[in-house]
Amino acid sequence: MTTLDSSKAGHLGDHHGHHGGSYLTPKGGWLTTVVDWATTVDHKKIGVMYLVAVLFMFFLGGVAALVVRTELLTPVRTVEVQATDAAGKLMVDADGKPVMKSVITGQWLGEMKAKIKGEELTSIDGGNNWYNRAFTLHGAIMVFMVIIPSIPASLGNFLIPLMLGAKDVAFPRLNLLSWYIYVTGSIFAVCSIIIGGVDTGWTFYTPYSTTTDAEYANVVLMVLGAFILGFSSILTGLNFVVTVHKLRAPGMGWFDMPLFIWAMYSTSLIQVLATPVIGITLLLLIFERMFKIGIFDPAMGGDPVLYQHFFWFYSHPVVYVMILPAFGVISEIIPVHSHKKIFGYRAVAFASLGVALVSFLVWGHHMFASSGELGATVFSALTFLVAIPTAVKVFNWIATLYKGSIALTTPMWYALIFLFLFSIGGLTGLPLGTLATDLHLHDSYYVVAHFHYVMMGGTIITFVGGLHHWWPKMFGRMYNQFWANIGAFTVFIGFNVTFFTQFFLGTQGMPRRYASYIDDYQIYHVISTVGSYILLLGFLIHLFVFLHSLVAGRKAPANPWGGLTLEWEATSPPDEHNFHHEPIVRHGPYDFDTTVPPHWDPKDYPLPARPKHAH
Amino acid sequence: MSTLDTRSGIGSDVPLWKRYAAGHHWRSADEEFDACTLGFWLFLATEVLLFAGLFCAYAMLRYKYPEAFLNGSSHLDWRWGCLNTGVLLISSYTMAASIRMFQLDRQAMGKLLLAITFACGIGFLIIKGLFEYTPKLSGWFISFDPALPHYLDFKNGEALGGLFVHIDGYGGKAPGQFFSYAFSDNPFEPLWWSVYYCATGIHALHVVIGMSLIAWCFFRARKGAYGPTHYTMVENTGLYWHLVDLIWIFLFPLLYLIH
Numbered sequence: 018m019t020t021l022d023s024s025k026a027g028h029l030g031d032h033h034g035h036h037g038g039s040y041l042t043p044k045g046g047w048l049t050t051v052v053d054w055a056t057t058v059d060h061k062k063i064g065v066m067y068l069v070a071v072l073f074m075f076f077l078g079g080v081a082a083l084v085v086r087t088e089l090l091t092p093v094r095t096v097e098v099q100a101t102d103a104a105g106k107l108m109v110d111a112d113g114k115p116v117m118k119s120v121i122t123g124q125w126l127g128e129m130k131a132k133i134k135g136e137e138l139t140s141i142d143g144g145n146n147w148y149n150r151a152f153t154l155h156g157a158i159m160v161f162m163v164i165i166p167s168i169p170a171s172l173g174n175f176l177i178p179l180m181l182g183a184k185d186v187a188f189p190r191l192n193l194l195s196w197y198i199y200v201t202g203s204i205f206a207v208c209s210i211i212i213g214g215v216d217t218g219w220t221f222y223t224p225y226s227t228t229t230d231a232e233y234a235n236v237v238l239m240v241l242g243a244f245i246l247g248f249s250s251i252l253t254g255l256n257f258v259v260t261v262h263k264l265r266a267p268g269m270g271w272f273d274m275p276l277f278i279w280a281m282y283s284t285s286l287i288q289v290l291a292t293p294v295i296g297i298t299l300l301l302l303i304f305e306r307m308f309k310i311g312i313f314d315p316a317m318g319g320d321p322v323l324y325q326h327f328f329w330f331y332s333h334p335v336v337y338v339m340i341l342p343a344f345g346v347i348s349e350i351i352p353v354h355s356h357k358k359i360f361g362y363r364a365v366a367f368a369s370l371g372v373a374l375v376s377f378l379v380w381g382h383h384m385f386a387s388s389g390e391l392g393a394t395v396f397s398a399l400t401f402l403v404a405i406p407t408a409v410k411v412f413n414w415i416a417t418l419y420k421g422s423i424a425l426t427t428p429m430w431y432a433l434i435f436l437f438l439f440s441i442g443g444l445t446g447l448p449l450g451t452l453a454t455d456l457h458l459h460d461s462y463y464v465v466a467h468f469h470y471v472m473m474g475g476t477i478i479t480f481v482g483g484l485h486h487w488w489p490k491m492f493g494r495m496y497n498q499f500w501a502n503i504g505a506f507t508v509f510i511g512f513n514v515t516f517f518t519q520f521f522l523g524t525q526g527m528p529r530r531y532a533s534y535i536d537d538y539q540i541y542h543v544i545s546t547v548g549s550y551i552l553l554l555g556f557l558i559h560l561f562v563f564l565h566s567l568v569a570g571r572k573a574p575a576n577p578w579g580g581l582t583l584e585w586e587a588t589s590p591p592d593e594h595n596f597h598h599e600p601i602v603r604h605g606p607y608d609f610d611t612t613v614p615p616h617w618d619p620k621d622y623p624l625p626a627r628p629k630h631a632h
Numbered sequence: 633m634s635t636l637d638t639r640s641g642i643g644s645d646v647p648l649w650k651r652y653a654a655g656h657h658w659r660s661a662d663e664e665f666d667a668c669t670l671g672f673w674l675f676l677a678t679e680v681l682l683f684a685g686l687f688c689a690y691a692m693l694r695y696k697y698p699e700a701f702l703n704g705s706s707h708l709d710w711r712w713g714c715l716n717t718g719v720l721l722i723s724s725y726t727m728a729a730s731i732r733m734f735q736l737d738r739q740a741m742g743k744l745l746l747a748i749t750f751a752c753g754i755g756f757l758i759i760k761g762l763f764e765y766t767p768k769l770s771g772w773f774i775s776f777d778p779a780l781p782h783y784l785d786f787k788n789g790e791a792l793g794g795l796f797v798h799i800d801g802y803g804g805k806a807p808g809q810f811f812s813y814a815f816s817d818n819p820f821e822p823l824w825w826s827v828y829y830c831a832t833g834i835h836a837l838h839v840v841i842g843m844s845l846i847a848w849c850f851f852r853a854r855k856g857a858y859g860p861t862h863y864t865m866v867e868n869t870g871l872y873w874h875l876v877d878l879i880w881i882f883l884f885p886l887l888y889l890i891h
Contacts, residue, residue, distance in 0.1 A: 178657075183657060184657035185655075185656075185657040187667045187671065188668075189655070189657070251675075251678055255671055255674045255675060255678075256671070258671075258674060259667050259670050259671045259674070262667070262670060263667040263670065264657070264667075289674050289677065289678055290677065290678070290681060291681075292678070293678040293679070293682040293684075293685075294682070294684065294685050296682055296685075297682045297684075297685030297686060297834075298685060300834075301685070301689070301830065304826075304830065308807065308808055308809070309808045309810075310807045310808035310809075310826035310829075310830065311807075311809070311822055311823055311826055312689055312823065312826055312827070312830075317808065317809075317820075317822060318693075318697060318700075318820040319693075319823060320692065320693075323688075323689065327685060327688070594656075
């Protein structure tokens with residue numbers, strides 16, 4: 018990695034008297050380096066450590082998703098067929114009537130389990146239970162360990178101090194502690210999986226979670242894992258809020274901050290204010306499972322719907338913890354790659370806060386079927402409020418693209434993919450917020466398709482896009498844009514093939530969380546499963562592009578895309594202390610019409626269009 | 633949240649707090665102090681929300697089963713609750729006074745007040761555990777419990793030379809499925825005890841955490857870590873301790889006084 022500190026970036030060094038190594042420069046032998054990373058309080062290293070941890074969990078959750086899809090290739094069902102004898106002849110009884118036997122088809126997971134345990138598969142339940150475990154695994158990992166920390170903890174940690182012109186986050190040691198807490202929580206969850214998994218669904222609804230046949234310890238371990246992850250989330254959020262308040266560079270007022278910071282600030286507020294509620298909920302759930310305290314148990318007079326209220330009071334705001342950082346990333350990628358000032362800066366900034374505010378008022382729309390008519394109506398009305406700030410953002414991004422000098426780089430492709438997928442995800446949410454249509458669609462594949470369009474088409478797509486945008490800054494290397502674009506298109510196609518079909522499945526009545534279905538649905542399931550394999554291919558292409566970039570990528574200039582936010586003033590990769598001098602803010606983050614970007618040299622990286630200069 | 637910079641100290645007679653240097657990413661120690669306090673207030677907000685869940689469960693279950701809650705609540709002795717409230721209020725005063733003493737560089741007084749605060753914490757836990765939890769769970773009373781004369785007819789055992797007295801049939805007021813109190817009038821009384829033990833138990837856990845912070849402050853203060861220009865840790869420990877007090881101020885009337 019020492020080669021990163023190369024003479025190619027020399028013209029930057031000349032400007033700033035660049036002496037020390039980048040943050041990636043090893044401090045000594047491999048042992049010293051490992052200890053240095055494990056004890057680092059540098060927000061950049063912690064961001065990279067989060068990135069590695071999150072990508073590993075993404076791999077685990079992705080494997081679970083592929084298991085789920087593969088199981089769904091064929092319907093699980095029991096059929097009666099005529100038995101055959103050892104010679105393969107059809108058997109008949111003494112009266113000449115055929116001898117029938119039951120056969121279970123589509124039992125891939127069950128057979129696998131039976132093979133592992135050396136048993137015969139005797140019942141259809143074997144397959145179903147394993148299916149339940151697989152989708153719980155997928156949901157719990159993807160939500161708690163991938164999407165929630167993905168952009169905030171990895172890109173956020175790396176970028177927030179850089180964008181603010183600070184040397185670090187407010188509480189660097191607390192930041193490292195958050196990472197260790199995250200890893201500890203993930204280890205709890207992985208242990209729970211290793212010793213047999215959990216079949217409760219990622220929401221841990223009571224009474225499933227207090228009575229399912231999954232072993233006692235599994236559920237407690239998994240819930241404890243989620244509880245611990247909550248602390249990591251709270252501490253990270255708290256750290257970011259204080260950082261934004263106290264560590265902005267001289268000259269940077271609230272409305273001079275990049276929109277990514279606004280989005281992260283709103284996200285962090287939600288994290289701090291919503292996560293404690295899931296903390297107490299999961300704690301009570303653990304007590305419930307271990308000591309049968311009865312608060313959520315109807316047999317003792319408790320109320321399982323109370324659990325749902327508690328759970329969604331956290332988990333709905335957390336939906337915006339997942340999507341708001343993605344909004345922030347898009348608000349950076351679009352102006353930079355179309356070299357045009359963002360349209361409606363304040364509207365986009367306040368829309369972030371607006372989403373954060375509304376997020377606390379709409380948890381009831383996850384419980385239309387279990388709440389009373391009046392409550393459901395109120396929550397339905399409040400739910401539509403979400404559309405306002407979200408639409409403000411989408412229209413502002415499109416208005417920013419209009420008449421911009423659009424460079425179709427990989428990050429930009431991802432931003433466009435986001436706009437397309439997120440719009441579908443958002444608009445398909447409306448029938449779910451409407452009571453009459455929701456009664457038909459709820460708990461069906463329509464819901465599954467909707468939230469995958471928003472969570473994956475929104476957050477994961479943007480996470481990958483943001484990674485392509487800041488990769489040169491983080492690791493000091495460019496990547497092969499051609500193959501990155503191929504990866505992006507493959508992901509785009511795979512995603513739509515996988516999830517668009519699920520809208521049809523849902524409207525036709527396929528319920529979620531079932532391993533079996535009637536034969537009529539099989540064609541859709543087959544298409545969806547093929548789509549998931551295409552998605553896998555797309556992500557593998559990205560993996561190889563990134564690995565190739567780390568090993569053999571061209572050295573990245575300080576400002577490959579011509580951005581104006583402060584992180585592009587640092588070297589690529591940045592120094593240990595981020596900046597040689599404390600930066601002073603003299604222009605807005607998107608003033609492309611009046612400002613020449615720092616370190617801007619079109620020869621460094623050929624772009625299709627040059628930025629517009631002042632007239 | 634603070635770094636003690638021992639390198640810049642030259643003579644050992646210079647107290648630690650004078651040698652304190654802010655973290656490298658701060659422009660001044662004042663900004664660091666402000667940030668730590670802001671961060672801590674946010675943390676307190678999360679604590680309030682954590683307990684909000686319990687208060688919510690209390691409100692809903694009380695609304696559903698008012699008689700069960702009335703029955704359960706009648707087994708609590710307001711005198712112990714009141715005493716504990718007093719103990720915590722006094723400790724809150726000594727905690728606040730201790731911060732002031734460090735601000736004025738009156739080290740000995742500051743440490744003494746920290747010690748008193750810590751002792752109050754122990755007192756609270758003893759009252760809670762020995763005088764409240766123990767009789768309700770097991771039927772063993774301490775002999776000077778003001779409620780004891782009422783039950784003396786059912787006395788069926790003594791321990792430690794009469795210091796503890798066992799009352800037949802009084803115990804078993806445990807949460808949820810462990811509830812075995814034979815004279816309960818309401819089938820939903822176990823729920824009340826679930827709420828009672830969860831709320832007071834989690835609160836007691838916070839008392840223990842607060843006491844650990846106070847012990848840490850005391851330990852650091854003996855080395856001279858806090859003084860007029862640097863007292864972040866004591867300040868934030870104080871904030872935490874006041875929160876613990878404040879939550880009890882809400883728990884006390886909700887659990888003991890409402891009939």
